[in-house]
Amino acid sequence: MRKLLRWFSITFLALFIIVGSIGFAFKDTLFQEGNPIPVISGIVQLKFGDKPYVQIDSESESYITPHTPVEGDYYYIVKTFMGEKGWAFLEQDGTDLIFSKGNDQTTVETRMYTSDYYIFSISQSNATT
Template sequence: MIKRMILIFIAALALFLLISSLTIFQEGNPVPLAIGMVKLQTTDESVVGIPGKTKRYLVRATSEGDQPFLDFMNSKEWSFKDQAGASLFFTKNNEELAVKGAMYTRKYRVYTFGQ
């Protein structure tokens, strides 16, 4: 009986991972994103950094759109310049920066800094 329950659990878990794998692994390793989600839920922060090779930030998706991220960038002295599709462009001391925003899940957005 216990073997059957374990087998059913493993099969259900495998099915869940198979169905959800595109969402879970769309940004690579999901562990740093999960840690970021926990930070967003348990702190007053509206933007959290995601460790990795590329500079990325996680933001809770709200009706305010990109405004929490724009406020975060403004606090770092980057001025919002323009938007083209999902890309946001900033300037600071004659330096330009492109950041691409993308929905990770329906509750979170990931912002990736351009190279």
């Protein structure tokens, strides 16, 4: 029984050191969006689910999606998402995408999270004059 308890203790300690080392090495990437749990949860949902995007923050209306081109366009998923909400794509300004609906305009900010995923956030719509 003592050997088993010792083995579990050593295994737990080794696992803790390995996970801690990995977390420390990638802390800048993990914490770039603040709390990494919603982002990591979103990545897991994307990996094992069939959704093209996952909401990671309802307050700022932020989503995570794979950074892979669909039909040759890296922002196809964002354009489709906004199109489903009735917004028409106008133009791209750097990494920002500008959409319109009637007299309203909104900007979707995109930013890389890792080389495999990017986050997009929808700003509040502004009426144009």
